[in-house]
Amino acid sequence: xxxxxxxxxxxxxxxxxxxxxxxxxxxxxxxxxxxxxxxxxxxxxxxxxxxxxxxxxxxxxxxxxxxxxxxxxxxxxxxxxxxxxxxxxxxxxxxxxxxxxxxxxxxxxxxxxxxxxxxxxxxxxxxxxxxxxxxxxxxxxxxxxxxxxxxxxxxxxxxxxxxxxxxxxx
Amino acid sequence: xxxxxxxxxxxxxxxxxxxxxxxxxxxxxxxxxxxxxxxxxxxxxxxxxxxxxxxxxxxxxxxxxxxxxxxxxxxxxxxxxxxxxxxxxxxxxxxxxxxxxxxxxxxxxxxxxxxxxxxxxxxxxxxxxxxxxxxxxxxxxxxxxxxxxxxxxxxxxxxxxxxxxxxxxxxxxxxxxxxxxxxxxxxxxxxxxxxxxxxxxxxxxxxxxxxxxxxxxxxxxxxxxxxxxxxxxxxxxxxxxxxxxxxxxxxxxxxxxxxxxxxxxxxxxxxxxxxxxxxxxxxxxxxxxxxxxxxxxxxxxxxxxxxxxxxxxxxxxxxxxxxxxxxxxxxxxxxxxxxxxxxxxxxxxxxxxxxxxxxxxxxxxxxxxxxxxxxxxxxxxxxxxxxxxxxxxxxxxxxxxxxxxxxxxxxxx
Ligand SMILES: Cc1cc2nc3c(=O)[nH]c(=O)nc-3n(C[C@H](O)[C@H](O)[C@H](O)COP(=O)(O)O)c2cc1C
Ligand code: SF4
Ligand code: FES
Numbered sequence: 001x002x003x004x005x006x007x008x009x010x011x012x013x014x015x016x017x018x019x020x021x022x023x024x025x026x027x028x029x030x031x032x033x034x035x036x037x038x039x040x041x042x043x044x045x046x047x048x049x050x051x052x053x054x055x056x057x058x059x060x061x062x063x064x065x066x067x068x069x070x071x072x073x074x075x076x077x078x079x080x081x082x083x084x085x086x087x088x089x090x091x092x093x094x095x096x097x098x099x100x101x102x103x104x105x106x107x108x109x110x111x112x113x114x115x116x117x118x119x120x121x122x123x124x125x126x127x128x129x130x131x132x133x134x135x136x137x138x139x140x141x142x143x144x145x146x147x148x149x150x151x152x153x154x155x156x157x158x159x160x161x162x163x164x165x166x167x168x169x170x
Numbered sequence: 171x172x173x174x175x176x177x178x179x180x181x182x183x184x185x186x187x188x189x190x191x192x193x194x195x196x197x198x199x200x201x202x203x204x205x206x207x208x209x210x211x212x213x214x215x216x217x218x219x220x221x222x223x224x225x226x227x228x229x230x231x232x233x234x235x236x237x238x239x240x241x242x243x244x245x246x247x248x249x250x251x252x253x254x255x256x257x258x259x260x261x262x263x264x265x266x267x268x269x270x271x272x273x274x275x276x277x278x279x280x281x282x283x284x285x286x287x288x289x290x291x292x293x294x295x296x297x298x299x300x301x302x303x304x305x306x307x308x309x310x311x312x313x314x315x316x317x318x319x320x321x322x323x324x325x326x327x328x329x330x331x332x333x334x335x336x337x338x339x340x341x342x343x344x345x346x347x348x349x350x351x352x353x354x355x356x357x358x359x360x361x362x363x364x365x366x367x368x369x370x371x372x373x374x375x376x377x378x379x380x381x382x383x384x385x386x387x388x389x390x391x392x393x394x395x396x397x398x399x400x401x402x403x404x405x406x407x408x409x410x411x412x413x414x415x416x417x418x419x420x421x422x423x424x425x426x427x428x429x430x431x432x433x434x435x436x437x438x439x440x441x442x443x444x445x446x447x448x449x450x451x452x453x454x455x456x457x458x459x460x461x462x463x464x465x466x467x468x469x470x471x472x473x474x475x476x477x478x479x480x481x482x483x484x485x486x487x488x489x490x491x492x493x494x495x496x497x498x499x500x501x502x503x504x505x506x507x508x509x510x511x512x513x514x515x516x517x518x519x520x521x522x523x524x525x526x527x528x529x530x531x532x533x534x535x536x537x538x539x540x541x542x543x544x545x546x547x548x549x550x551x552x553x554x555x556x557x558x559x560x561x562x563x564x565x566x567x568x569x570x571x572x573x574x575x576x577x578x579x580x581x582x583x
Binding site: 023024025026027028062066068069070087123124125126129130133138139140141 | 209210213214245246248392393394397398401402433434435436471472474488489490491492493494509550551552558559
């Protein structure tokens with residue numbers, strides 16, 4: 001699935017790495033920086049990081065999969081994260097999540113086939129008073145009830161409600 | 171007072187003086203407009219309001235300042251704007267939009283009509299307008315660590331200093347480390363991160379543990395769903411937490427601190443980065459703080475989103491680059507923590523109290539709250555209450571009072 005990472009990417013990773021001391025405690029900051037640059041953590045990147053920090057690749061992989069901030073596949077263009085903290089749960093966050101799943105036809109942690117949207121859940125983003133919250137491209141949106149789901153998608157020029165959704169609009 | 175102490179005090183007086191003269195400049199303006207722009211305020215449109223005010227002010231060439239502040243705790247009325255005109259009490263407006271912003275400029279800032287229809291309350295008693303002291307929640311409210319929140323610009327260290335900030339640090343550096351720990355012990359402060367461990371005892375344990383290298387960690391992982399107080403403090407008054415950390419470092423003899431903050435709180439991360447940079451520039455962190463003998467570095471570490479990391483041993487593992495799994499205790503981190511060195515882990519709120527205890531003394535602190543646990547508690551009211559928000563009350567205040575008097579009860583209940 002993972003396309004081979006280009007030469008240039010390897011170089012970029014090397015550049016990021018050279019800014020860090022070769023100490024294990026830098027693993028998470030390094031992973032954050034690489035993901036910040038590439039949008040995800042390709043396998044090659046994890047191998048490079050393991051070699052540089054002198055730790056086993058399996059340990060890098062273990063850390064990358066333990067923390068849900070990290071992703072191992074290329075991200076979609078827009079990220080949708082539905083808050084399922086207590087307050088949002090009480091105000092129907094899971095109903096909102098159902099609406100997103102229905103519209104995007106994917107499960108949390110998946111990406112739409114056209115690579116436009118990622119769906120995920122988060123635990124409390126800290127603005128419970130606006131529950132239910134959905135974080136759209138890193139901006140928390142308050143009171144996202146199912147009816148607003150379509151509105152947000154329309155705002156991106158996507159009408160997933162109709163049969164011929166404009167899935168290929170760039 | 172030794173010469174060294176005098177030099178530390180002089181260095182502080184100098185930055186205090188410069189911060190105060192900036193504050194005075196602000197007070198001479200025709201109006202100071204403070205907009206609550208923490209995460210939730212922003213989600214409610216605060217940034218648009220700021221833009222509207224700024225554009226209007228520029229267009230008409232009005233001598234007014236617009237300040238981007240943090241969180242005042244009145245979530246139910248976001249976006250919130252405070253307008254301060256010389257000679258008038260500061261007035262708080264709620265649910266402001268661009269149209270209201272324009273009217274406030276026309277009628278109140280340029281004219282004389284405070285537009286009572288949009289007023290939430292005045293911050294001081296005033297004629298003709300409701301004041302916050304008349305609110306039911308005012309009866310129970312007692313602000314210590316929320317006092318600055320929503321009133322100062324968290325991205326401007328001078329506003330924090332003008333409000334007395336870093337005065338406790340300057341004072342602490344002129345005392346012996348053990349005296350600082352004794353004061354915190356006497357205050358009876360207990361950790362606000364959940365377990366309620368006495369903070370002074372924890373510091374003492376770390377101070378007494380053998381070893382040169384010691385660490386202070388600020389736990390800003392705020393894992394409890396429904397809690398947003400730590401985030402609000404970091405976004406609104408980041409220096410209060412930083413000052414507490416430096417004082418803790420001085421007390422226990424640590425030279426390095428880490429702030430472990432949730433990556434899901436990007437605005438808090440940004441505020442902390444700015445605050446740390448500004449503190450470093452004024453020599454309030456780093457090498458030889460305020461020209462004295464004490465040095466302390468603070469590193470920001472972004473947590474990666476795993477619920478257990480709020481637990482201190484898991485948090486330490488994460489800082490070491492490991493998978494954050496809680497470990498068996500003892501040994502406690504105070505004797506064997508980060509990199510197996512003695513480490514104090516304290517919650518955001520716990521650290522925010524420290525400066526007040528050092529400035530005002532343990533007895534002052536014990537004057538609020540209960541005997542077993544002095545001070546205040548901060549609650550986030552979210553979900554099923556009418557007036558959602560954040561409220562700081564003396565320890566021991568019953569939940570009933572908080573929900574019914576501060577939060578105006580349950581809708582339809
Ligand atoms: C599962 C679990 C989650 C925790 N989450 C947090 C948290 O989010 N924030 C926090 O400050 N303490 C949390 N704690 C408590 C910390 O382990 C630690 O006791 C606390 O940070 C110490 O600071 P204090 O003495 O200032 O309270 C958690 C504990 C457990 C067992
Ligand atoms: S916590 Fe409440 S008062 Fe604070 S910024 Fe958010 S909505 Fe506003
Ligand atoms: S529970 Fe959703 S923002 Fe806090």
